[in-house]
Amino acid sequence: MEQRNALQLRPSAEIRFADELAALKAADQGRRPPGWALSARAVRSFILGDSKLSVRRKFYGDDALVERALVALMSEQGLMLVGEPGTAKSMLSELLAAAISGSSMLVVQGSTGVTEDHVRYGWNYALLIAEGPTPRALVPSPVMEAMRLGRVVRIEELTRCPPEIQDVLISVLSEKVMAVPELGESASVYAAPGFSVIGTANLRDRGVHEMSSALKRRFNFETVTPLTDPALETELIRQEVDKRLGQADIAVNFPDEVTDLLVTTFQDLRRGQTKDQVPLSKPSAVMSTAEAVNIAHAAALEAAFLGNGDVGGGHIGRQLHGVIVKDNAEDVKKVRAYVDHIVKERARRSKVWSDFLGAVKAMKDES
């Protein structure tokens, strides 16, 4: 198991943070809700950090949201995390599952292709033909496994699943039981204490299936918003980039001023106005912190492999283009206006900003 994990591109949360989870467990004095691996307060510390136990903060933003999420999971309700893409919904659900159940591996990746087999159970057809419907031939879904083991199951992008699949969850969440009629009249899997569902959804995306109000009622909703505090966002980006570069043994000089530029640009475009309340048109592209991390990472890679190892405004400028044109051409115009009016002003006073301006302008001319 260990062996295989070393080769994984991204080990699961319970493995990445095994030390922290162990430390929290050792120090945990609180009452554990039935079926939970840690007390609610220890889970909170795991996600929001605890300097005494040197547990790092993993989720930045609304602390009360984490508390409300924990309370939802302790109750009979499921937890539904909604919000724009890139606001760390999936990460939060993974962390919650890892800390509460000790495992974040029970997950259904929502998509139009999800069938009942993925949320109820399927069959090993060879065994089914040879032995008939027996428990041995039954292939449980992650949901069924979670019920049996009393764990948290995660359903990513729930609104991308077809409505009939979503409906399966209604009875699972309210009755906490899943019948297996093929195994006999009374054959059912009952949810063990600790079972809960965390869904994530992007309600604003086009082409998603509307959730039925019956299903909505069984979930507590939490809106995860982009970070509004530039200091927090800066810290988060630095941490993430350092981690990614560290894993690949890459060393670059990433000045604070460059991170500031990245965060300022993202905050300006995301809010549709600058710090000084200068209004600007807001691009429709997703300007999430995750995207900012990607840009910073890519800029660092460019500096390391194609440059002299010093990350500058130019690197950020070249990478920004990729984020913006992802969605539509209108955005390019909006960013052009931003660059022409606001960045130009800043470029007069700062080398980093003027490199940034130069790079974005060069892109513009190409396109």
Place this chain on the structure above:
Amino acid sequence: MSVLDPAATAIRLFDAERNLHFFPIRHHSPACALHLREALRAIRPAAVLIEGPVDFEPLIGELLAPGVVPPVAMVALPDSEAREKGRGGTTYYPICRHSPEYVAIQQATELGATVRFIDLPSRHPSMLSDDRDRQDQPLLPMRETMFDRGAYVEAMCARAGFRDGLALWDGLFESRARNTDWRGFFASVGAYCSALRAASDENELQADGTLARETMMRACIDNAIAARSGPIAVVTGGFHTPALIDAKPETPPPAGAATRSNAWLIRYDFRALDRLNGYGAGLPLPGFYERVWERLTGTNDANSSLTEEILVGFRAHLIANEPALAFAFPTLRSMVEAARRLAELRGLSEPGRTELFDALRSSAIKEEIEVGAHPLLAAFTTYLQGDRLGDLPPGSRLPPLVERARGEAKSLGLSLEDAVPKTRELDIYRKPRHGQTSRFLHAMRLVAPPFAQRNKGPDRVHGFRADMLMETWTYAWSPAVEASLIERAADGETVRDAAATILIRRLADLEKEGQRNNAEAAFNLLSVAFDAGIGSAADTLVAAVGVAVDEDTNLARLTNALVIGQALNSRARMMQSDTSIRAFSSLLPPLLDRLARRIAELLYDLAAVNADNVGEAIGCLAALAEAMADPDPPFPTEPLRDALQHLMTVQLDPQLTGAVIALAALIGLIEEAEAGRRLSAALAGAFERPGDAVRTLSGVMALAPQLFVNESSVIAAIDGLFGAVDDQGFLALLPQLRMAFAELSPQETDRVAAAVAAAHGAGEDDIAILQQVPDARVLSEHLALGERLRSQWLQDGLAAWLEPSP
């Protein structure tokens, strides 16, 4: 920055040796109130010193009178001098049942202790804001914004996991209300406040008057010690406590400490109280904290918990008032559960304000929340704000303006029993009492806008029509009215005096905005004064209006002013029984005389008007026509007639020519037949643009369409014009013609049509009426197309096609 050791402060709060006890509090905090009550019962002080403006001390007796129901507020009104200096805000010291100060006053009185207020007088310069932008905002002697922001609060929030200063306060202190150890409680509050204090900027405290106030407080404490007859309790905002504990050798009260003020106790309400919290007046949501207080003091011993009571009550409130937002019963159950679990998770003994909001948010809202705003959260805030109205016993002392306003309203037969809006119809000209009521309501509209609204009545927009004899009003007496009156109380003792002050201030505002020479605005104010029957302010107003008239160079504003003045005069004639109106009617004629002469001077300039700004000039002439339509105008018409006579002899813009001719005919300067002749001549005029001649017509129509309709020679002139132009010429004229004829009423159009038909030998039956007039653009496009076809056919030798078919 002064550094205070929190631990040391905590110990020295209760100094048994000096028999001096300090109680750091936060305003409107039930936990502080409850612990304070217990503490006072234990200490049995001989004197209780409270952070309140010393000039409010006489109100303590009134506050304790039977029949006083909080929320009430002690207020101090600015004097006229303060207003002039831009320190015009009213000082508010709101009190609710769970205010520690109120509880301390009650308890002290019960124990027979003397109660003293030890803060600077409310109108002392150090208590007033120097910020000119804030001058009309309420002033609060008890501001405590430091609890909500600052480096220390932020650091504490981050460390303890609270989202803001308020949640931090709730979590640290309100949650300890049931703890019986008041010493421990105040020690903690003291330690917290010392740290707040240590992290604040001394210069800022100097600038905002905090240090001066504390000098005063220390001086008062010293006095109390000198006159001591037992233990002394000092109740102040926790932020001040650290600065008061150490006696400084000499603390003379700051200069001006003896300032007296105009202080009153008034009814207040929770909504107003909560609005004040926007300025840092203590804990918000008084409705919530009052419920907490009821629980703490056992006045509410319901079986349900506070959480249940509030959430169940909120659901019932939604079902009754906002059913669209109401949530299902199972949701209610999961909310109660969520609130409890959150409290447990956060280490609180029971759910507080934050937990209730969090529970609502996570259980009842099944969708994405945009930037923290959701109608359900807003509704919950309003619900927890509460809507309690305070009360004072009958016969309470109120500022004279309030008493007078109530008295006058009652004597006029207006019903003030409840806050339900009532409607009143007034026959303002024929019934003197109705006229009086109208003037009172108009004055109240200036002084206390929430009281009355006029739904219908003569005004500039609807015209001062003679048939507009009635006014309709909706009015209701509410605490908001009283509050407005109290804010204006310094402006005068009667509604009329206050209204006059307000008008004169508006006049001054005009001057400040560079509108000193705006005759129209000045006349509008005069008109307001007239409606409100403010004879006393008339002199000042009339003088200012005179200046505006002399200095205004804008003909449009002047002519509008003349219309207003003429209307005022004619209305005054209908209401001669009222003394204030008589005052007006004697002042108006000289003013209107100046105005008319001024207008006449400027009329000569119309010769320079060209096509670009002719519209405004036409407007001026139309206004002049309106004012001069008065058969007995209250201003000399000779200068105006002379000016018009002159204008008829000079070359003007065609449209203006039409308007001048129309006006001249209207006021009888020329005969209608003469006007017709002049118009015909003008219409036949040769201009480089064919449409220009027709614009003459627009000028006439704007002022006197009847001239066109009545005078057949004009119709004949236009008819002749049509005959003279070819079809292309007609198309070019069409837009101008449409514009001109748009002024006519349907009946007038009919009459013109009949006249034209008759001129061409057709009877009325021959007139085909185009019922559905097509879009003007489409019509002219089609006509142009027809014309192109015609010329094409002619070219192609198809002229025969154009002959009418046999």
